[in-house]
Amino acid sequence: MSRERIVSANHQPEDTAGEPTGPTIRPKTLDDYIGQSQLQTRLRIAMTAAKSRQEPTEHLLLHGPPGLGKTTIAHIVAEEMGTKAYVTSGPALTKGADLVGTLTRMQPGDILFIDEIHRLPAAVEEYVYPAMEDFKIDFTLDAGMHARVVTYRLQPFTLIGATTRAGLLTAALRSRFGIAHRLDFYEPSELEQILARASEVLNLNPPDPAALTLIASRSRGTPRVALRLLRRVRDFAQVHQAQCITTELADEALRLEGVDEQGLDDLDRAYLKVIRDVYDGGPAGLEAIAATLGEDSGTLEDVVEPYLLQIGLLARTRQGRQLTSGGQTSLPLLDA
Ligand code: ADP
Secondary structure, eight states, rough: OOOOTTTOOOGGGGGGGTTSSSSOOOOOHHHHHHHHHHHHHHHHHHHHHHHHTTOOOOOOEEESSTSSSSSHHHHHHHHHHTTOEEEEEEOOOSSHHHHHHHHHHHTTTTTEEEEEEEOHHHHHHHHHHHHHHHHHEEEESOGGOOOEEEEEEEOOOEEEEEEEEEEOOOOOHHHOOOEEOOOOOOOHHHHHHHHHHHHHHHTOOOOOOHHHHHHHHHHOOOOHHHHHHHHHHHHHHTTTTTOOOOHHHHHHHHHHOOOTTTTTHHHHHHHHHHIIIITTOOOOOOHHHHHHHTTOOOHIIIIHHHHHHHHHHHHHEEEEEEHHHHHHTTTTHHOO
C-alpha cells in the first residue's frame, strides 16, 4: 500500500512547483546552506585544498535520511568549484553503457551525483571503480572471438554518492570515497532559519516568528518536510484570506493535515500502535510489523523509523523494534 504523506521526506512534485522559473529555495552556495556545520567545514577544507592543487574535489559519500540536503550539497560543490553537476540515480542506471555517455561528456572538475547509490547494479559498479580511481573506463567492443577491450580516458571528476542506507553499499565501493559524511537531522532553530529564508523567496508577508517555530518543531528535523508544511500553511492562509501566517493558523492547518505536535502523522502513529497493540510493545521484527501494516519494510526503515528513533520513542534491539518508555508514555497522545 502506498500512502501520500505530507511529512514524507521523499521528494514529491509539489515540493518544487513553481520554483524553476522564479527564485529557487535551494541554496546555491555554502554560505546560504544552513546547518550541518561539520560537513560545511570538511567541504570548505576539501574544496580549498583541491582548488589550490587544481584538482577536482575528492569523491564524497553522503548518507542519511531523505530530505536533509544531499542533492543540494552536490549542486553547491559544483557552483563553488565553478563546474557543472550531472545528476542521476542508482536505479536509473541499468547497464554500464548508461553511465559512459555522461562520463565521457564531463569536463575537468565536473560533478557526477548518483542518488540512491546503494541501488547501483553490480554491472554498473564495475565501470565506476576504474572511473573513480584512475579516471578511465574500459569497455568491450564486439563479442566472442573478436571481443577487445578499449580503454577510454576521462577528465578528472568528482563523484558524489548519496544513500539512505550506507550499510547496503559494498565495501569496495565505500572505500573509494575520500570523504564519507553522515548528515544529521536539523535543530528546530536551523529549520526556522530555512523557513524564514523560504518565506522571503516565496514572497510571503513576513510570518509571525512563533508560527515558524511551530512549523519547525513539527518538521521531523528535515528541511524538505519543513518547506512542504510551510507551503500547505501558506495555502491555508490564502484560502482563509489571512494577511500573514500566525501560530493559530499554522496549528489549524497542520492539524487538518494530520500532523501532531511532534510532527508525527497517521503512518507513524499506526506503526507505533502496531508495536503496542499487536506485539505487546515489542520487540518485534521489522518484516512482521511491515506485514501487519501492509507497508513496504524499506519505506518504514528509511522514512518512518529514523525520526522515531531520533526522538526516542523507538529502540532497535537485537530482537527487533521496541517501544521505549518515552514511546509508552506518549501512547495516550497517540490515541487522542
Ligand atoms: P536530499 O537529497 O537529501 O533528499 P535535498 O538536497 O533535495 O535533500 O533537499 C531537500 C529540500 O530541502 C530542498 O528543497 C532544499 O532546498 C532544502 N534544503 C536542504 N538542506 C538545506 C539547508 N541546509 N539549507 C536550506 N535548505 C535546505
